[in-house]
Amino acid sequence: MRTKLAAGNWKMNGLKADLAEVEALVAAHPSPLCDVLLCPPATLISAMAQVAGASLDVGAQDCHMKGSGAHTGDISAAMIADAGGSHAIVGHSERRADHHESDVMVRAKAEAAIEGGLIAVICVGETESQRDAGETLTIIGNQLKGSLPDHATAANTVVAYEPVWAIGTGRTPTLEQIAEVHDFMRNALVKRFGAEGDGMRLLYGGSVKPSNATEIFAVSNVDGALVGGASLKAADFGAIIAALDAA
Structure with missing residues (x-):
């Protein structure tokens, strides 16, 4: 059985004062059945890790493909780990669009993250x-092929499907559309990685909120969620965690 995962991406939001929300989340959900991950801005990784303790994991929103060097503004896997992080999001649609990150670059970042532990x-x-052009499965298939390293395993890799048109828009795909993509991804991962592909957790991301979490988590091959805005408040993210625990 794949352990469910509730992951929160704070994006470019959060100051030290907002760690009170993490404290409230930990207090309200001291022992969730699912795994819980929060990825704050790099400035908060260390402080959040201290607040979170063993209750939830903390990660970064990006990871450079190199271990060190003249890369102003970037952070490496070793730096993330040193700050208390255990995960790194790579290839988020906002970085693919705003920073022109290709599948090749995303794959290199994923490799660096995995090699960095x-x-x-x-x-x-x-x-x-x-x-709208009917290209969804072709795009997803190409991204999976190009972005996942050959040595990806169920232990070091999580895949998150985020329809770009549903992120932060309030729009959500139908349950049938989510199922189609997640079933397609599972089949593609099993074909490439065998049992490891069957064990990789598949998250859905795109306007997940307390009001629709339960129905989304009931969809085939949805092993959790990558949550944006709703992860900023303990009450909202806590409700999503509760829905995932009950799934």
Whole structure:
């Protein structure tokens, strides 16, 4: 059985004062049945790890493909681990769009994260125009092939499907659309990685909130969620965690 995972991406939000939300989350959910991960801005990784303790994991929102060097503004896997992080999100659609990150670059970042002892949370997803053109599964298949390292395993890799057109828009794919993509991803991963592919957790990300979490978590091959805005508040993220615990 794959352990469910509730992952929160704070994006470019959060100051030290906001760690009170993490304290409240830990107090309300001291021993969740699912795994819980929060990825704050790099400035908060160390402080959040101290607040979280053993109750939840803390990760980064990106990881550079090199271990060190002249890369102003970037952070390496070793730095993330040194700050108390255990995971790194790579290939988020916002970085693919804003920073022009290709599948080749995402794969290199995932490899660096894994080699640095982190768990790589690798994001894939189609745009609205690609969805409307009927290209969704082709896009997802190509991203899986290009972004996942050959040595990815169930222990070091999580895959997150985030339809770009549903992120932060309030729009959510139908349950049938989510199931189609997640079933497709599972089959592709099993074909490539065998039993390891069957064990990789598949997260859904895209306007997940307390009001729709229960129905999304009942979908085939949805092993959790990558949550954006709703992860910033303990009450909202806690409700999502509770829904995942009950799934």
